[in-house]
Amino acid sequence: xxxxxxxxxxxDLSTVWLRAFLQVARHGSFTVAARTLGWTQSAVxxxxxxxxxxxxxxxxxxxxxxxxxxxxxxxVLVPYAETVVEAVHGAARRLQEVREVAGGRLxxxxxxxxxxxxxxxxxxxxxxxHPRVRLSREEGFTPGLLDRLSAGHLDxxxxxxxxxxxxxxxxLHHLLDESLYVAVSADHPLAGHEGPVRLGLLxxxxxxxxxxxxxxxxxDTALRQGFRPRVAHVVGEWTAKQGYVAAGLGVTLVPxxxxxxxxxxxxxxxxxxxxAPARAVYAAIARGRSPAPAAQAFVTALREAVTRIxxxxxxxxx
Amino acid sequence: xxxxxxxxxxxDLSTVWLRAFLQVARHGSFTVAARTLGWTQSAVxxxxxxxxxxxxxxxxxxxxxxxxxxxxxxxVLVPYAETVVEAVHGAARRLQEVREVAGGRLxxxxxxxxxxxxxxxxxxxxxxxHPRVRLSREEGFTPGLLDRLSAGHLDxxxxxxxxxxxxxxxxLHHLLDESLYVAVSADHPLAGHEGPVRLGLLxxxxxxxxxxxxxxxxxDTALRQGFRPRVAHVVGEWTAKQGYVAAGLGVTLVPxxxxxxxxxxxxxxxxxxxxAPARAVYAAIARGRSPAPAAQAFVTALREAVTRIxxxxxxxxx
DNA sequence: GCCGCGCGATGCCACAAGCGAATGTCTAGC
DNA sequence: GCTAGACATTCGCTTGTGGCATCGCGCGGC
Numbered sequence: 001x002x003x004x005x006x007x008x009x010x011x012d013l014s015t016v017w018l019r020a021f022l023q024v025a026r027h028g029s030f031t032v033a034a035r036t037l038g039w040t041q042s043a044v045x046x047x048x049x050x051x052x053x054x055x056x057x058x059x060x061x062x063x064x065x066x067x068x069x070x071x072x073x074x075x076v077l078v079p080y081a082e083t084v085v086e087a088v089h090g091a092a093r094r095l096q097e098v099r100e101v102a103g104g105r106l107x108x109x110x111x112x113x114x115x116x117x118x119x120x121x122x123x124x125x126x127x128x129x130h131p132r133v134r135l136s137r138e139e140g141f142t143p144g145l146l147d148r149l150s151a152g153h154l155d156x157x158x159x160x161x162x163x164x165x166x167x168x169x170x171x172l173h174h175l176l177d178e179s180l181y182v183a184v185s186a187d188h189p190l191a192g193h194e195g196p197v198r199l200g201l202l203x204x205x206x207x208x209x210x211x212x213x214x215x216x217x218x219x220d221t222a223l224r225q226g227f228r229p230r231v232a233h234v235v236g237e238w239t240a241k242q243g244y245v246a247a248g249l250g251v252t253l254v255p256x257x258x259x260x261x262x263x264x265x266x267x268x269x270x271x272x273x274x275x276a277p278a279r280a281v282y283a284a285i286a287r288g289r290s291p292a293p294a295a296q297a298f299v300t301a302l303r304e305a306v307t308r309i310x311x312x313x314x315x316x317x318x
Numbered sequence: 319x320x321x322x323x324x325x326x327x328x329x330d331l332s333t334v335w336l337r338a339f340l341q342v343a344r345h346g347s348f349t350v351a352a353r354t355l356g357w358t359q360s361a362v363x364x365x366x367x368x369x370x371x372x373x374x375x376x377x378x379x380x381x382x383x384x385x386x387x388x389x390x391x392x393x394v395l396v397p398y399a400e401t402v403v404e405a406v407h408g409a410a411r412r413l414q415e416v417r418e419v420a421g422g423r424l425x426x427x428x429x430x431x432x433x434x435x436x437x438x439x440x441x442x443x444x445x446x447x448h449p450r451v452r453l454s455r456e457e458g459f460t461p462g463l464l465d466r467l468s469a470g471h472l473d474x475x476x477x478x479x480x481x482x483x484x485x486x487x488x489x490l491h492h493l494l495d496e497s498l499y500v501a502v503s504a505d506h507p508l509a510g511h512e513g514p515v516r517l518g519l520l521x522x523x524x525x526x527x528x529x530x531x532x533x534x535x536x537x538d539t540a541l542r543q544g545f546r547p548r549v550a551h552v553v554g555e556w557t558a559k560q561g562y563v564a565a566g567l568g569v570t571l572v573p574x575x576x577x578x579x580x581x582x583x584x585x586x587x588x589x590x591x592x593x594a595p596a597r598a599v600y601a602a603i604a605r606g607r608s609p610a611p612a613a614q615a616f617v618t619a620l621r622e623a624v625t626r627i628x629x630x631x632x633x634x635x636x
Numbered sequence: 637g638c639c640g641c642g643c644g645a646t647g648c649c650a651c652a653a654g655c656g657a658a659t660g661t662c663t664a665g666c
Numbered sequence: 667g668c669t670a671g672a673c674a675t676t677c678g679c680t681t682g683t684g685g686c687a688t689c690g691c692g693c694g695g696c
Contacts, residue, residue: 010337010407016330016683030644043684045645050682055406056413063644065692069470072422072610073413080409084402088373089328091398095374095391104390152387292390334654348673358656363673368653381673383663 011054015088018081020047021060025078029067099293101130106294109138109145110158112238113258114281118175119158121305126298133294146170149286156295158302160279170284173299176306177280180218181254181268183245188267196272199225206232206250208241218253218279242266255279257309329372333406336399338365339378343396347385417611419448424612427456427463428476430556431575432599436493437476439623444616451612464488467604474613476620478597488602491617494624495598498536499572499586501563506585514590517543524550524568526559536571536597560584573597575627 023033024044034044052060060074070078097103110119119137127135138145138154145157149170160178182202184190190197199222207229211217222229232250235241238261241252246265254268262268283299341351342362352362370378378392388396415421428437437455445453456463456472463475467488478496500520502508508515517540525547529535540547550568553559556579559570564583572586580586601617 010333010403011410012332012334012337013406014330014332015328019328019330031642040685041644042646042686046683049645055410057417066643068644072473072612073416076412076416076422077409080405080412083405085328087398087401087405088331091395092329092373094394094398098391098394099375104394155390294390332654349671359673360657360675361655363675364654367674381662384672386673 013051013054014047015084017047017051017054018084020044021051021074021077022081022085024048024061024068025070025074027067028069097132101294101297102132104292104294105134105136106156106292106298107136107138107154108156108158108295108298109140109148109154111142111145111160112139113255114158114160115139116238117257117260117309118281118302118305121308122298122301125304126301129301130294130297146284149284152286155285155292156298157284158281159284160281170282170286173283173285173303175281175283175302176309179256180271180279181256181259182251182271183242183254183262183266183268184251185246185248186265186267187248188251190269191267193269196270198272200227202251203227203229206230208233208235208244208250208252210234210236210241218255222253257281331369331372332365333402335365335369335372336402338362339369339392340396340399340403342366342379342386343388343392346387415450419611419615420450422610422612423452423454424474424610424616425454425456425472426474426476426613426616427458427466427472429460429463429478430457431573432476432478433457434556435575435578435627436599436620436623439626440616440619443622444619447619448612448615464602467602470604473603473610474616475602476599477602478599488604491601491603491621493599493601493620494627497574498589498597499574499577500569500589501560501572501580501584501586502569503564503566504583504585505566506569508587509585511587514588516590518545520569521545521547524548526551526553526562526568526570528552528554528559536573540571575599 020033020037020039020043023036024030027033027036030044030048031041034041037044048060052058056073056077058073059071060077061068062071094103123135123137126133138148140148142157142159145154145159148154149157158175182197182199190201207219209217209219209229209231212231212234219229219231233244235244238258242263244250245252246263253271254262259268283302285295285299338351338355338357338361341354342348345351345354348362348366349359352359355362366378370376374391374395376391377389378395379386380389412421441453441455444451456466458466460475460477463472463477466472467475476493500515500517508519525537527535527537527547527549530549530552537547537549551562553562556576560581562568563570564581571589572580577586601620603613603617
């Protein structure tokens with residue numbers, strides 16, 4: 001058994017060598033190849049020599065008096081070299097596309113009421129601007145969305161401060177501060193009320209909420225205004241909630257983003273915010289992780305969408 | 319219009335960078351990847367950094383507290399990097415095969431009588447020994463074969479000295495010196511002659527030849543022996559020639575390589591060679607051109623085949 | 637038949653890239 | 667707060683790489 005000269009390790013070589021090799025193969029001349037590549041003839045000579053030493057262990061060209069011609073080994077190598085050069089070129093092109101948001105993918109999530117008005121506008125603008133980005137969408141509540149963001153299953157999430165989850169682990173882009181409305185049935189005593197109402201006026205009302213406890217929901221606002229609302233009905237779905245309100249079974253809070261889609265037999269009264277605005281809406285990106293370029297573009301689209309939605313406070317908060 | 323940072327030139331990069339990148343992507347760790355590659359961690363760090371600078375213009379990995387994770391750009395790059403690495407590996411393997419005559423191709427040609435006995439033996443041995451070489455065969459006359467050799471359409475040709483073509487432009491491997499027979503009909507007066515005959519005895523016979531003029535054919539021998547044979551019939555095909563001879567229409571010269579396949583009603587008389595042997599048979603390879611490795615192996619097979627053919631002079635000529 | 641010309645190889649030099657080893661920085665976990 | 671793990675960075679040195687000039691070698695013109 002003789003010692004193997006090339007112990008099954010892939011040789012390492014520069015793509016420059018392969019490009020030089022292909023040009024020489026095409027033109028049949030080191031000198032011409034050098035001109036097309038913008039190098040000197042000696043450089044090409046050495047590059048081919050390097051390739052012959054590293055990969056072929058023998059000549060790839062026959063050096064003839066006028067120019068060169070491929071050997072058998074060279075002829076075998078050509079398609080492989082082309083594969084490599086084309087793969088590198090293709091990779092560069094695809095990465096360029098990703099940088100220019102003309103490719104790649106964006107996985108984002110949003111909470112339900114953001115999906116009602118904000119996300120569709122942003123989505124339409126984004127698709128128009130970056131048609132080649134593959135989009136995938138999820139719906140969920142803020143805590144769950146943030147978890148999926150941390151786990152790397154999402155690139156971006158539209159979340160709100162409601163829920164009190166710690167947001168400092170994320171890169172937040174403030175979108176808007178959402179004002180609140182209180183929804184009452186059209187024949188409720190306050191239905192014709194002019195101007196913002198204090199929630200305290202409804203301290204004795206029956207409340208309809210998505211959760212039996214007000215903490216961590218929109219009803220946090222009521223707690224901050226000094227009373228503990230009595231939750232008479234637990235209803236999750238917004239359409240169902242409207243039904244309860246219209247039937248006079250109680251009142252409920254409506255975020256501004258959902259205000260556009262209210263049925264006519266329900267009246268919306270703006271809530272007087274005495275402290276901080278009810279809740280802020282953010283686009284969140286996992287901090288420290290380099291953002292998908294499409295995520296930055298999507299934040300821009302969300303920002304623009306905000307300006308097209310009435311009934312929102314575009315807060316000055318940083 | 320901003321200046322383009324990457325003006326459509328393919329970046330040049332080392333395959334080492336891509337291998338490092340793939341190992342890091344697989345293991346999610348620079349350190350582990352470095353161990354599997356047999357380098358230090360700093361080397362891998364810089365290789366990935368080089369790739370990021372050359373190709374991606376941005377990070378390919380998110381550097382997390384524990385290990386790393388692919389970015390969007392990195393995820394896009396993986397299949398391209400795999401393509402490149404596999405192409406390089408495949409090229410190395412195929413070139414190795416060519417070196418070991420376990421692949422590639424061999425295009426050879428031979429003159430017709432060599433195809434009768436010599437080539438089939440060599441071919442069988444070669445195929446058994448190098449089954450993965452793709453073979454292509456041509457038949458022709460020596461001058462035509464040499465032309466195709468020069469033009470690069472053949473890798474090897476089995477040729478003879480007959481025809482007087484200049485052979486010094488080729489790398490010649492002497493195979494054998496062929497003795498000649500004269501074929502006469504079984505009832506010819508010389509049919510029972512003992513020992514070699516002088517061609518002069520047949521100076522007045524009708525000759526059968528492949529060409530109306532004796533120059534450049536086997537009948538050159540007659541010219542050297544001092545008479546000009548009268549060509550009565552021009553017959554190219556060897557089987558047809560035998561028919562003419564058997565019918566008593568004339569005599570003809572038979573090279574030793576064709577002696578085995580003579581019909582019983584034709585008698586073969588060895589020709590007394592007074593000068594140089596009748597003709598030499600060579601394996602010819604274009605000089606200066608690096609031979610297909612398979613060509614060298616085929617020469618060996620031809621040499622071995624010679625030893626299995628009787629009725630030939632294995633000449634001592636260099 | 638001699639000389640010039642074209643083409644590839646090579647020696648030389650300067651410069652940049654890449655390596656290993658050691659050190660720095662950041663984070664998680666105890 | 668301290669340690670351990672993981673990646674980045676720095677330093678000195680080696681190696682590789684390109685440009686320039688030159689050499690060797692066929693071929694073709696005169």
